Amino acid sequence: MNKLKNISPWVWVPTLYFAQGIPYFIVNNISVMMFAKMGVPNGQMALFTSLLYLPWAIKPFWSPFVDIIKTKRWWTIMMQIVMSAAFVLLTLSMPHPEPEMIASGQTPISMFTITLLLFAITAFASATHDIAADGFYMLALTQKNQAAFVGIRSTFYRLSSIFGQGVLVYIAGLIETNTGNIPMSWQITLLVTAVLFCGVTLYHTFFIPRPEMEKKPEGEKSSAKAIMQEFGRTFVTYFTKPGLILAILFMLLYRLPEAFLIKMCTPFLVASREVGGLGLSTENVGLAYGTIGVLFLTIGGILGGLYASKVGLKKSLWWMAAGMTLPCLTFVYLAECLPTNIALISIAIAIEQFGYGFGFTAYMLYMIYFSEGEFKTSHYAICTAFMAFSMMIPGMFAGYLQEMMGYALFFWMVIACCVATVIITYFADRKIDPNYGLK
Numbered sequence: 001m002n003k004l005k006n007i008s009p010w011v012w013v014p015t016l017y018f019a020q021g022i023p024y025f026i027v028n029n030i031s032v033m034m035f036a037k038m039g040v041p042n043g044q045m046a047l048f049t050s051l052l053y054l055p056w057a058i059k060p061f062w063s064p065f066v067d068i069i070k071t072k073r074w075w076t077i078m079m080q081i082v083m084s085a086a087f088v089l090l091t092l093s094m095p096h097p098e099p100e101m102i103a104s105g106q107t108p109i110s111m112f113t114i115t116l117l118l119f120a121i122t123a124f125a126s127a128t129h130d131i132a133a134d135g136f137y138m139l140a141l142t143q144k145n146q147a148a149f150v151g152i153r154s155t156f157y158r159l160s161s162i163f164g165q166g167v168l169v170y171i172a173g174l175i176e177t178n179t180g181n182i183p184m185s186w187q188i189t190l191l192v193t194a195v196l197f198c199g200v201t202l203y204h205t206f207f208i209p210r211p212e213m214e215k216k217p218e219g220e221k222s223s224a225k226a227i228m229q230e231f232g233r234t235f236v237t238y239f240t241k242p243g244l245i246l247a248i249l250f251m252l253l254y255r256l257p258e259a260f261l262i263k264m265c266t267p268f269l270v271a272s273r274e275v276g277g278l279g280l281s282t283e284n285v286g287l288a289y290g291t292i293g294v295l296f297l298t299i300g301g302i303l304g305g306l307y308a309s310k311v312g313l314k315k316s317l318w319w320m321a322a323g324m325t326l327p328c329l330t331f332v333y334l335a336e337c338l339p340t341n342i343a344l345i346s347i348a349i350a351i352e353q354f355g356y357g358f359g360f361t362a363y364m365l366y367m368i369y370f371s372e373g374e375f376k377t378s379h380y381a382i383c384t385a386f387m388a389f390s391m392m393i394p395g396m397f398a399g400y401l402q403e404m405m406g407y408a409l410f411f412w413m414v415i416a417c418c419v420a421t422v423i424i425t426y427f428a429d430r431k432i433d434p435n436y437g438l439k
Helices: 009-037 042-051 054-061 063-068 072-092 099-104 109-140 143-179 182-207 220-238 244-253 256-270 282-337 342-371 376-405 407-429
Strands: none
Touching: 009 042, 009 072, 009 109, 009 143, 009 182, 009 256, 009 282, 042 109, 042 256, 042 376, 054 063, 054 109, 054 376, 063 109, 063 220, 072 109, 072 182, 109 143, 143 182, 143 282, 220 376, 244 342, 244 376, 244 407, 256 282, 256 342, 256 376, 256 407, 282 342, 282 407, 342 376, 376 407
16 A cells, blocks of 8 residues: 555646646747748758757666656656756757848858757756656556546646647747847746646656555565666567567558657748748747647547547548548648638648547557556557657658748658558558447
């Protein structure tokens, strides 16, 4: 029985998962918007921001050390302290390119070397925090409470997405509109983030419980050896599973259209109409994409889960593949017609994000399906590494492709990539148990 010092899960679970989401969205989404507004060319911007996905892709390789060294509570608090420090340093070290340089769209990424380094530190700390926080959640709560709070943790993680991609971007936009100073708008936005995150970290230092189960046993060395041996067995059994090649190809290719689209979405929304963008203000992007878009992404995911639970993975797979691909046509429409009505633009974004949320359900279920067996949890963690690579690798080249093609032709290329989704869905569908997801 865990001694939790009578600290209710309501006191720490919502804030823990809100804190888990903020650095992820800052590193992977806010960075794209910020560099685009600072005038960094899309090719350089997409390459370096995509590389920031790497810690989430390789985090299974150091997850055993989170089990072996110290406690999960210690790792959770320490990583929050590291991220708080990184946010403070990001605020203090923000470069201020001249307005003429920003307007030219040729701000060199080298100007942001320290910024990228701090983003990378934040990314590694955030990936480690994910491992520790999820492990702590299972240790600190009874099975009954784990089930009861799974919806709460998901809700607050989504709220952190709206806060990161919606509220913070909107704040940056308001400051930019009132001052005309783009670098200062992002510096103040990061300051808001730093103050908030430092406050959450301080709160967690006192209000996250200390479960008795987290105390290290006397035989820690033998335990560490056993963990490493089990870690090795996990990888061997994963890479000898039947159907491995097909599964890896599915995890890498099913989201290929979205992987390209998502990296160029916000640059397209803020780019001037002279270069084929929509020329939206920063605050309108925060509203249309960061708030309305995330809301419909969440609704799509919820409905996708309900539908899959009703008909199973196999029967829902093609419908979800359609949701993953067909709504990409909305960005072809936006790039070809360049509408100015923010309501129309928001509807287009909502349709695309709803489709992605609905279609992504099949991707998650497929990873769970492939992970079934003795090492279900560890194998699923390895699947999430391929999930990260599926976004990181296309994203590295998306900016250079867009610069070569222009926005309209780039989004037509995204539609062409839907062929890869269709082909891999066809082969995966033939191997899926018709009863999976119905039991």
